[in-house]
Amino acid sequence: MSNNDIIVSLDIGTSKVRAIIGEMNNGTFNIIGVGSADSEGIRKGAIVDIDQTVQSIRNAVDHAERMVGIQITEVYVGISGNHIGLQNSHGVVAVSNEDREIGEEDIERVLKAAEVIAVPPEREIIDVVAKQYVVDGLEGIQDPRGMIGVRLEVEATIVTGGKTPIHNLLRCVEKAGLRIKDLVLLPLGAGQLSLSKDEKVMGSVLVDIGAGSTNVAIFQEGTIVATSTLPIGGEFVTNDIAYGLRTLTDQAEKVKLKYGCAWYDDAAADVVFKVTRIGSNVDKEFNQQDLAAIIEPRVQEIFQLIQAEVKRLGYTELPGGYILTGGTVSMPGVLQVAQSELAASVRIAVPDFIGVRDPGYTSGVGILHNAIRYYRGRSTSVSNSGSSTKKPTNRTKSSSPVAEGEQKQGLIERLKNMFSEFI
Numbered sequence: 001m002s003n004n005d006i007i008v009s010l011d012i013g014t015s016k017v018r019a020i021i022g023e024m025n026n027g028t029f030n031i032i033g034v035g036s037a038d039s040e041g042i043r044k045g046a047i048v049d050i051d052q053t054v055q056s057i058r059n060a061v062d063h064a065e066r067m068v069g070i071q072i073t074e075v076y077v078g079i080s081g082n083h084i085g086l087q088n089s090h091g092v093v094a095v096s097n098e099d100r101e102i103g104e105e106d107i108e109r110v111l112k113a114a115e116v117i118a119v120p121p122e123r124e125i126i127d128v129v130a131k132q133y134v135v136d137g138l139e140g141i142q143d144p145r146g147m148i149g150v151r152l153e154v155e156a157t158i159v160t161g162g163k164t165p166i167h168n169l170l171r172c173v174e175k176a177g178l179r180i181k182d183l184v185l186l187p188l189g190a191g192q193l194s195l196s197k198d199e200k201v202m203g204s205v206l207v208d209i210g211a212g213s214t215n216v217a218i219f220q221e222g223t224i225v226a227t228s229t230l231p232i233g234g235e236f237v238t239n240d241i242a243y244g245l246r247t248l249t250d251q252a253e254k255v256k257l258k259y260g261c262a263w264y265d266d267a268a269a270d271v272v273f274k275v276t277r278i279g280s281n282v283d284k285e286f287n288q289q290d291l292a293a294i295i296e297p298r299v300q301e302i303f304q305l306i307q308a309e310v311k312r313l314g315y316t317e318l319p320g321g322y323i324l325t326g327g328t329v330s331m332p333g334v335l336q337v338a339q340s341e342l343a344a345s346v347r348i349a350v351p352d353f354i355g356v357r358d359p360g361y362t363s364g365v366g367i368l369h370n371a372i373r374y375y376r377g378r379s380t381s382v383s384n385s386g387s388s389t390k391k392p393t394n395r396t397k398s399s400s401p402v403a404e405g406e407q408k409q410g411l412i413e414r415l416k417n418m419f420s421e422f423i
Contacts, residue, residue, distance in 0.1 A: 008064070009367035010057065010075040010173065011186070014042045014212030014233065015327065017056045019064040019072065020356065022368040029372060031353040031365065035064025044231045045081055045213035047168045050175070057176040074179045076371045078363055079126065079169060080186040080208075080215050082229045083162035089114040089128075091154045102135065102144045106152055114156040124166055126183050127159040131223045157223060159185050182371065187217030187227050189366030192373070194323055194349035195219055204320025205310055206349075208363060209302065209328040211235050216309050218318070226313045230305055234328035237298050244294040245286060247275040256331070259288050262299040263333030267292035292333070299334060303341035321345030327360030 005025055011018045021033035037059035041052030061072050091114030095106050111128045119125060133141040134153035144152060166183070173180055191206045200219045208215040211234045218226040237260075242252035255275060261267045271288040310316075321344045328334065329348050338346045350357055351365040 006070070007181075007368055007371050008072050008075045009184075009364050009371070010060075010077045010178075011364035011367060012042065012047075012053070012057065012078070012169070012172070013039055013210050013327075013363075014045055014235065015039055015210070016360070017053075017060040018361065018364045019057075019060045019075070020361070020364040020368060021064055021068055021070075021072070022365075022372075024372070029368070031356050031368075033064045033068035033070075034355055034361070035060045035062065035067065037063060043212060044233075045210070045229060046165065047172060050168070050172055053172045054175045057172060057178070061176065061178065072178065074181045075173065076181050076184055076367050077169065077173055078186040078189065078367045079161065079166065079183050080227075080229060081161070081165055081213075083165050084126075084185065084227055084229070085123070085160045086224065086227060087117065087158045087160060089117050089156050089158045091116075091156060093152050095149055095152055100148050100150060102147050102149055102152055104145065107133075107145065110152050110154045111156065114154050115158065117158060119160060122163055123160045124163050125158055126161050126166070127185055127188070129157040129159065129188065129223060131155045131157060131221070157225075159188070184367045184370045185224075185227075186363045186366065187215050188224050189368075189370035190325060190349075190362050191217055191219055191224060191366070193351065193366040193369040194325060194362055195320070197222075199320035199323065202320050203315070203318035205306075205315070205318060205322045207306055207322055207324050207326075209233055209324065209326040211327065214302065214306065214326070216306060216313075218310070218313060218315055219320070220315075220318070226315070228309055228313060230309055232302055232305060233326075234331075236302070237295055237328070240294050240298050241291065245275050245284075245290075246277045248278065251275055255291065256295070259291055260295055260331045261288055261292045261333045262295050262331050263336040264289065264292040264296050266333050266336070295331075296333070296337065299337045300341055303338050307342055317344075321347070323347055323349050325349045325359045325362040327358075329359045 005023050007022050009020045017037050017039045019035040020031060023030050023032045037056050039056050041047060041049030047053050065072055091110045093110045093113050095102055097103060114128055115125055132155050133144045135141055135144050135147055135149035136151050170180060187206055190208060195204060201222050203220040206217040213233050214230040216228045217224055238249060238253045238256055241256055242249045259273055267288040269287050269289050272285055274283040274285050276283055322342055324338060335348055348359055349362055350359055351361050356365055
């Protein structure tokens with residue numbers, strides 16, 4: 001396996017941290033490894049304990065490394081939250097090649113030109129998303145590579161985020177012994193993976209319902225136009241079950257995953273289970289209908305809040321409807337509740353790759369999908385490790401010929417980028 005063909009995503013959620021290893025092979029993409037660990041130190045999508053989060057990341061990465069037998073050193077990291085903001089921008093450059101053929105360098109330069117905007121000191125630019133390119137006045141171009149022109153423009157969306165949550169996230173990943181290849185906006189990656197071209201053009205809502213938070217993203221005219229995060233999710237359902245059945249939260253979570261049903265009409269009275277009541281050693285028996293009577297009102301409320309948030313963002317009727325993803329939507333009955341509450345077309349998006357066919361993996365696979373768009377096979381995200389799973393220590397110049405080659409290649413890339421600014 002060639003290292004240049006491997007890319008790794010890291011999805012740090014409230015309930016799970018997932019490391020997903022993807023392989024590019026002759027133009028095709030496959031998932032070859034998945035590592036998952038319980039998430040500690042995250043509350044409602046925000047990092048509240050650095051050390052616990054670092055340990056959760058290490059556990060997920062170690063799990064993925066053991067599955068595939070390689071050592072992960074570089075990852076693409078997903079980011080989301082209410083601190084994320086979108087801003088329109090415009091960039092213009094002159095085509096640099098003598099034959100006026102637009103190349104990769106011109107596209108990088110025009111995207112950098114679009115980044116030249118006023119950003120408050122407490123915010124940072126995370127990504128630049130091209131909506132369309134304009135070559136000598138010709139609009140609507142999605143990929144201008146190879147075209148002939150003198151003037152190249154781009155209409156772009158600048159993704160910004162708060163410095164504090166960004167730096168906390170970077171700190172956790174770096175303390176786990178990993179290098180960050182890039183930050184990827186989770187709704188953007190998930191949207192590129194889950195939404196069809198028509199859904200993105202006509203207008204649709206991507207809803208990612210996790211354990212502690214729900215990401216709402218509006219897509220229109222082929223790109224993301226608005227995003228928001230609600231501090232609600234599957235944990236609220238678990239807490240309701242714990243209160244309703246008078247049991248421990250851990251046991252309520254297990255009951256939810258095994259017997260949970262969000263649509264009361266689909267719940268079965270003959271499916272019974274026992275839980276231990278708080279303050280007692282006596283188990284009490286309940287059936288699935290008892291559980292559904294607790295779950296359904298909370299799920300209804302979640303979708304009511306989602307609909308209200310979409311209207312607050314300024315969108316009422318979008319032809320593409322709602323596309324649901326995230327771990328919570330895998331519960332039976334969620335789709336029926338969504339269709340009833342939202343009164344629109346609703347479907348559940350699931351990644352079409354072996355080993356990750358679950359809505360909970362959509363964000364992690366979406367990060368990889370986003371990375372592939374800019375993938376040029378120039379850098380390595382993992383190194384063969386045999387049976388070792390320890391993270392590499394800081395290497396000196398004399399550590400190995402491979403390390404020297406990596407440093408030399410990095411220097412060449414930096415020189416290229418430096419000189420490209422003056423072309």
